[in-house]
Each structure stands twice: as C-alpha cells, then as structure tokens.
Amino acid sequence: MYILGLSFDYHDSAAALLKDGKVIAAAQEERFTRLKNEPGLPVQAVKFCLETAGITADQVDHVIFYEKPFLKFERIVKSAMPSLPGSRAYFSNTIRSWIKKGKFTPESRIAAELGFSPKRVRFVKHHESHAGAAFLCSPFDKAAIVTVDGVGEFETLSISYADGGMIERLTSLDLPHSLGLFYSAFTAWLGFKVDEDEYKVMGMAGFGAPRFFDQIMPWFSLENDGTFRLDQECFNFKCPETVPYTDRLVQLFGPPRQPETPFRIKPADDSPEEAAHVEKCRYYADIAASIQKCTEEVLLHVVGTAIRRTGCSNVCMAGGVALNSLANGRLKRELNCRLYIHPAAGDAGGALGAALYYNFAVLKNRNHLPLTSMYLGKAHRNEEIEAALKSTYTPYSYYSDQRQLIQEVARLLAAGKVIGWMQSRFEWGPRALGCRSILADPTNPQMQAIVNEKIKFREPFRPFAPAVLEERADEFFDIGAIHSPCDPEYFMLSVCKVREEKRAQIPSVTHVDGTARVQLVNRHTNPLYYDLISEFNKLTGVPVIMNTSYNRRGEPIVNNAFDALKTYEWSDMDCAVLGSYLIIKDK
CATH class of the missing domain: 3.90.870.20 (Carbamoyltransferase, C-terminal domain)
Incomplete structure (x- = not known):
C-alpha cells in the first residue's frame, strides 16, 4: 500500500511517500524549484517520490494533506472579527487570496495538477501531522509527544501520550498564545525574515547576555497542565497585516534593527560612530539572548510537565520550535530525558507526519519503524x-x-x-x-x-x-x-x-x-x-x-x-x- 503525504500553501512545501508503512522518499519542493521555502504545490517533489517507487499516481492508495483548510480559515475569521473594521483590509485580502489560490479545496488542485483522484485525498490536523512525524519515526514504543510551532489551524502546542497502538491527546494550546510566534516577533524586530531566519537569532544570542530576561519572562504565565499564557500587549498575532509586534514593543526596546545592518561586537576603528554602532549590536545580541532564554524556560516547563503527566521520560518533538537546538540541548541535560526530534520538524515534515499519522491512527497499521537515515531525497548517477x-x-x-x-x-x-x-x-x-x-x-x-x-x-x-x-x-x-x-x-x-x-x-x-x-x-x-x-x-x-x-x-x-x-x-x-x-x- 502506498500513502503520499503533502504539505503546501504556507511555506516549505513537501511530499513524502510510504510503502507498507516504510518511508521510501521525501523531499522539499524548494530543492527542485530553487525558491527557498517554496510554498506552492509540490509538483516536482511528488514526481520524484513516484519515480523512486516506480509507480504512477493511480497506484497511490491514499493522499494525505497535512492540515484541515476549513478549520484554518475559521481561525482566520474568528481572529479578524474582533478587530473590525480595522481588520477589514486584511480580512478581504485573505478571502480573495484563498479563493484565487484554491486554498479551500486543495483536493481539487491535487487532482487537477498532480493527477490523483480527489476521492483518495484525506486530511489530518496540523498538530496531528507533527505528532505523527515525532513519534512514528522515533525508536520508542512509549513516549510523551510535544508539538510546538507558530500556529496550525488553531493550535500552537500539544502534549500527547503514545503507548503502542494509540496516540492520546492530553492537552493543547490555541492562538494567540504561541511560543513560535513569540520568537518570530522578535525575529522580525531584530531585522530578520519570519519563518526563515529564526536560526539567525540563535546565532546572535551567543554574542549576548540575557539581561532582559527578568523583564520579558513575566509575560509568560506557566500553567499546571504544561501550557502557558502569553501577555499580548506587545504582539499582533491574530491579524498580522504588517509586523507581528505592536508599538508597545518598540516603546519598551526601541526601534527595530534594520535588515542587513552589519553586525560587529568589536570596533573596526576608534571613531565615536563605530563605538555607538558596536554598542547597538551588543544591545540587539542581548535581546536575542534574552528571548532565547525565555524560550528555553518555557520549553523546559512544557516538556517537564509532559514527562510528569505521562510518567515517561522518552520525549518526541516536532513543530518549528523543535528546531531550536540551543533549547534542545538544555532539555536533554536538565530533564535527563531521552529525546527524539524529527529532523524535518517544521511544516515540510508535516507531509511525512500526515502520511504516518493517517496510516497509524485511521488505517490502524501499527508498524512503527524508526527513521535513522535522513537521506531520502533524489540521487544523481x-x-x-x-x-x-x-x-x-x-x-x-x-x-x-x-x-x-x-x-x-x-x-x-x-x-x-x-x-x-x-x-x-x-x-x-x-x-x-x-x-x-x-x-x-x-x-x-x-x-x-x-x-x-x-x-x-x-x-x-x-x-x-x-x-x-x-x-x-x-x-x-x-x-x-x-x-x-x-x-x-x-x-x-x-x-x-x-x-x-x-x-x-x-x-x-x-x-x-x-x-x-x-x-x-x-x-x-x-x-x-x-x-x-x-x-x-x-x-x-x-x-x-x-x-x-x-x-x-x-x-x-x-x-x-x-x-x-x-x-x-x-x-x-x-x-x-x-x-x-x-x-x-x-x-
């Protein structure tokens, strides 16, 4: 049996193919189109997957999309409504974009452009896809599962427990409370691209000291169930027409860093201008270090609670925040847990996770094969x-x-x-x-x-x-x-x-x-x-x-x-x- 997983329409589209539950091919569309974080339909990635298996589209039994579009649109509507009439332009532009790009009915586009019968297309929720990638590629029979990202349909975080033949959701968190969007807001304020340059913030953090941690961390209220609440005064997550932060953030920390500004912590000369520039760079590095430490503390709370609630020290993670390698190091050291993180933890990995989750939870195929090699893309003779x-x-x-x-x-x-x-x-x-x-x-x-x-x-x-x-x-x-x-x-x-x-x-x-x-x-x-x-x-x-x-x-x-x-x-x-x-x- 062949199951094809797909992710597209936001960023980093991808395709992944299972044969009898085993991963035989997976690729991001950007590798073929040469457009970084390609969001479009993964036409060439699908072609590669089928060629690897030596099959045609009509031999694929199930095509699984990594999220549920109508739930996602419901979230957009509910988020925009309280801000009307101020959010009218954003709301109108979103509707037009969804209609123009066919986002309401991805199965129609999958049929028209990829050649699959729409009757074979099914949907799983965004965080179910992440959970599938996390647990069903891991070496564990039992595990706590933590998925954490910007936002899926509504959810920004979930905690589940997997034990052999089932994955049980224990708790979840919805927008606007989002650790991923918190990090992305500061990514934008630091002059980097959201959903692309968050790793640059991690690099910059190494040059700074977390001297603003005590000021920022109280914005989080950590809950007993492993979730949290995030004060929204500085953020614009529900209706992000321009930037994901508000004027309040600028009042607190000053104007944002301009993109492409040279970064130096050692003066290039003895001029007062150079000294001022270096001081500003150090300031931005201190902000980066501070929000990095906040992120780590929240994740320690989330994962630590997941371990306590499940009684299991095996932890599986996915979602874009799981790519925060600084935080992952602390999780392993301080929680003394065995950690599996799906290497394609972001939305691309949702393609593989969707296929795995559907095979496991819906088709009840319980074969669970650890994925030890990430060399799943195209080879060239x-x-x-x-x-x-x-x-x-x-x-x-x-x-x-x-x-x-x-x-x-x-x-x-x-x-x-x-x-x-x-x-x-x-x-x-x-x-x-x-x-x-x-x-x-x-x-x-x-x-x-x-x-x-x-x-x-x-x-x-x-x-x-x-x-x-x-x-x-x-x-x-x-x-x-x-x-x-x-x-x-x-x-x-x-x-x-x-x-x-x-x-x-x-x-x-x-x-x-x-x-x-x-x-x-x-x-x-x-x-x-x-x-x-x-x-x-x-x-x-x-x-x-x-x-x-x-x-x-x-x-x-x-x-x-x-x-x-x-x-x-x-x-x-x-x-x-x-x-x-x-x-x-x-x-």
Whole structure:
C-alpha cells in the first residue's frame, strides 16, 4: 500500500511517500524549484517520490494533506472579527487570496495538477501531522509527544501520550498564545525574515547576555497542565497585516534593527560612530539572548510537565520550535530525558507526519519503524554528473576508486581547501548532513570567516557545525549519553559545549559562547562521509570536519550537479566533489 503525504500553501512545501508503512522518499519542493521555502504545490517533489517507487499516481492508495483548510480559515475569521473594521483590509485580502489560490479545496488542485483522484485525498490536523512525524519515526514504543510551532489551524502546542497502538491527546494550546510566534516577533524586530531566519537569532544570542530576561519572562504565565499564557500587549498575532509586534514593543526596546545592518561586537576603528554602532549590536545580541532564554524556560516547563503527566521520560518533538537546538540541548541535560526530534520538524515534515499519522491512527497499521537515515531525497548517477560537467565545460578528474578519492579530498581539506561535497540522495529537512555539504578544516582559526565572507556570503555571527566520528565525539564535546542513531546529535538538532581543552584545536566550529551544534557520523548511515572524516583524522589527528550546507545565502541547498556547479562557480570554493568527480578551481 502506498500513502503520499503533502504539505503546501504556507511555506516549505513537501511530499513524502510510504510503502507498507516504510518511508521510501521525501523531499522539499524548494530543492527542485530553487525558491527557498517554496510554498506552492509540490509538483516536482511528488514526481520524484513516484519515480523512486516506480509507480504512477493511480497506484497511490491514499493522499494525505497535512492540515484541515476549513478549520484554518475559521481561525482566520474568528481572529479578524474582533478587530473590525480595522481588520477589514486584511480580512478581504485573505478571502480573495484563498479563493484565487484554491486554498479551500486543495483536493481539487491535487487532482487537477498532480493527477490523483480527489476521492483518495484525506486530511489530518496540523498538530496531528507533527505528532505523527515525532513519534512514528522515533525508536520508542512509549513516549510523551510535544508539538510546538507558530500556529496550525488553531493550535500552537500539544502534549500527547503514545503507548503502542494509540496516540492520546492530553492537552493543547490555541492562538494567540504561541511560543513560535513569540520568537518570530522578535525575529522580525531584530531585522530578520519570519519563518526563515529564526536560526539567525540563535546565532546572535551567543554574542549576548540575557539581561532582559527578568523583564520579558513575566509575560509568560506557566500553567499546571504544561501550557502557558502569553501577555499580548506587545504582539499582533491574530491579524498580522504588517509586523507581528505592536508599538508597545518598540516603546519598551526601541526601534527595530534594520535588515542587513552589519553586525560587529568589536570596533573596526576608534571613531565615536563605530563605538555607538558596536554598542547597538551588543544591545540587539542581548535581546536575542534574552528571548532565547525565555524560550528555553518555557520549553523546559512544557516538556517537564509532559514527562510528569505521562510518567515517561522518552520525549518526541516536532513543530518549528523543535528546531531550536540551543533549547534542545538544555532539555536533554536538565530533564535527563531521552529525546527524539524529527529532523524535518517544521511544516515540510508535516507531509511525512500526515502520511504516518493517517496510516497509524485511521488505517490502524501499527508498524512503527524508526527513521535513522535522513537521506531520502533524489540521487544523481555519475552519468548525469558527467553530462553536467561537460555541458558547462568544467575540467574534472574521475576516480574509479573511492578510496583514492577519499584520500585526495582529505589531503585537500588538510591543506586548507574549502570543498563542495555532493553525494548520493539529498537530505530530508533543513540540515546538510554530509550529502550536500560544504566542508573545511575546523583547526584553521580563519576558516569560519573565510567561508562566511567568501563562500556563503552571510552574517559573521552565524556558526558552523562540526561533523565528528561518533566513537570520538565525547573527547571533543560534552554530548552526554547517546542511546541510538535517532538521537538529536546525529542530525544537528542539539547544541552542546565544546570541551574546554579542545576549543583551541577546533576554533572554526566553536561558537563564541563555547558551544557547537554537533553532528555525529557513523559508518552505517553514511560510509563515504565517515571514511572521509577518518582519513582527515589520520592526516591531522582531529576526527572532526567543518560542515555547512551546500548553498549560497538565500538559496535552497543544492539538488543536482548543475546546482552544485553554479554555487561552486559563483563562490570562492576551492574544489568540488560531485559523485566520483573532483573539480579543482584554477585561481
């Protein structure tokens, strides 16, 4: 039996396919359209899923959409009504948009543009989709499930308990009380894009001190059931016509940071203007640190209560807030729980979660298979890569022996070269886990600045992740107990401390606050990547390499050889490895 899950119409659309309950393909549409966070119908992602299975649309038994549109529209109406006539323009524009884009009847669009019978289309609620992705990909038979995001139909948070054959909802929280929207409001105030740049706030937080925590945290009232109430004076969540915060927030903390403002905490010169600029940057970093700490404290309350209410220390999480790797590290350390976080925790993951939830809760198929590999996207054969190289007149070397290729790439890394790395199937979710990565030497103290400024063209406060051999990780990082290949550390979903005695050895993957968002690598899930790190370790004595996603700022991670070559040529990368082909730039 084939079940196709779909998410689209908000941001980061995706498709995922199950065969007899097993995940065989999953991809975000942005990888094909090259539009970051592509919101449209995932036409090409669906095509990829069907091709992977070798089937046509009429062989798919069920098509599951990740939320219920009429419930979502009901929330929009109810939110706008109390603000009339002030919300009239927002309300009218929303109705026109929904009609024009066919949002009321996604099954009609699925039938017309994807070729599936509308009779096969079913719907599950947004937070049910998140719960499905969280629990049904986990290694647990029993677990507390926490889903937390901006907003689904009405819900912004849910706590459930899973025990074998059932998922029982214990409590939930509705808009306007939203931890995700709280974080997004400050994301906007800090000059970043909502639903896209929240991770930049985490990076900025490392440069600040949470000196406004005592001022902001009282806005939350923590409830005994694990939920909370959020004072709405500073926020505009119900009818966000312009920005998600009010004038009151500006009165309290001043004018918002202008987008693209250079960020520096060390003066570039001795001028009074530069001193004032640095002071302002530090102020914004302190705000970021403060709202990050608030988010962590609320999540500690939510997850801690979920553990107490269920009597279970296995915790599964999904929803966009579950991508907050700083908070996840604290959850693991302070609650002493076993944590599973679905790597595609945001709306893209809702596609897979919808299919899994429907299979489990509606069709009563209780097979529950842990998902240990996120390499679920499209692969490209050497023949395709060679055709791309020839069509772009790019000189290359072909290696028939993978061992020789690995040895040469490790040598180049140890010599200080920055290398684009494209292998096998691309990753499911927002993290590059060694199949669509840019790799570099973490021991070079200048490497972070080099990659940020000349290759990624991004803000200097954003850190890079260390990829480390799993059996050597504890030497370099305070990761705590590791229980299975499903743990967050295998998917860059948890921040931990770099051991103090090792920080000088791997400076380019050690953030300013002494932390790192680590990726553990084992040979079973990615043997080529594992062997590369092992070879680098032989040359340098360091079983760690620097890993960042293979893309330029503002673009999706690369999909195929053409994408990889374009990014390679447009940046100051030294080399690229595409399958069995090595390219070295003649500078």
